Amino acid sequence: MSSLQNWIEKASKWSNSIVPNIVKVLNDARDESRNCKLLVAGQFEFEVQNGSMHYVVNLARRTCDCTDWDIRGIPCRHVVLGITYRQDKLENFTDNMFTKDRCMGAYSYMIHPIPDPSFWPPRHRCKSYKLEASS
Ligand SMILES: [Zn+2]
Numbered sequence: 310m311s312s313l314q315n316w317i318e319k320a321s322k323w324s325n326s327i328v329p330n331i332v333k334v335l336n337d338a339r340d341e342s343r344n345c346k347l348l349v350a351g352q353f354e355f356e357v358q359n360g361s362m363h364y365v366v367n368l369a370r371r372t373c374d375c376t377d378w379d380i381r382g383i384p385c386r387h388v389v390l391g392i393t394y395r396q397d398k399l400e401n402f403t404d405n406m407f408t409k410d411r412c413m414g415a416y417s418y419m420i421h422p423i424p425d426p427s428f429w430p431p432r433h434r435c436k437s438y439k440l441e442a443s444s
Contacts, residue, residue, distance in 0.1 A: 317416055323409050327400050331407040334383055335399045341386040347394055355394070357387040366391045368402065382406065 325332050348356040353369040364374040364387045371378065377385035382404025384392060392402055405411055 313416065313420065317413070320409065320413055320416075325400070326409055327403055327407050328409060328412050331383060331403065335389070335403065338384060338386045338389045339393070339399070342390040342393065345386060345390050347390045349394065352395075353391075355387075355391040357390055359387060368392065368395070371402070 323329060327335070344359065346358040348358070350356055353367060355366045355368075357364045357366055357373075366373045366387050368388070368391055373379070373385055373387050375385055375387060377383075378388050384399055384402050388402065389399060392399055400408075
């Protein structure tokens with residue numbers, strides 16, 4: 310019980326709009342994007358060269374050829390390069406399920422404490438059911 314309350318208090322102090330472990334993933338992707346080369350095709354469309362591979366990124370459709378962004382909802386290194394070029398925020402292209410508000414909302418419901426079993430109603434008041442084998 311107290312660990313949930315501790316977590317809620319700790320989470321309320323997060324400075325980013327994205328949960329901390331996803332911020333780390335985004336920072337790692339930013340670091341990895343430094344090894345990539347960006348070719349601008351349009352306002353929202355890019356080709357990213359990563360080693361010998363080429364990936365098409367479309368920010369408007371939220372797609373990258375590596376499919377990492379589609380699967381995880383977190384921009385991959387190729388997408389991060391395009392977002393950085395546009396001087397946009399990585400958070401704007403990260404799935405809403407990783408936002409602080411969404412996470413806090415999931416844990417906003419109270420878990421009521423359970424009384425000691427000695428305070429539970431006597432067993433004979435509970436109706437019991439027996440399963441019968443089907444023939
Ligand atoms: Zn990618």
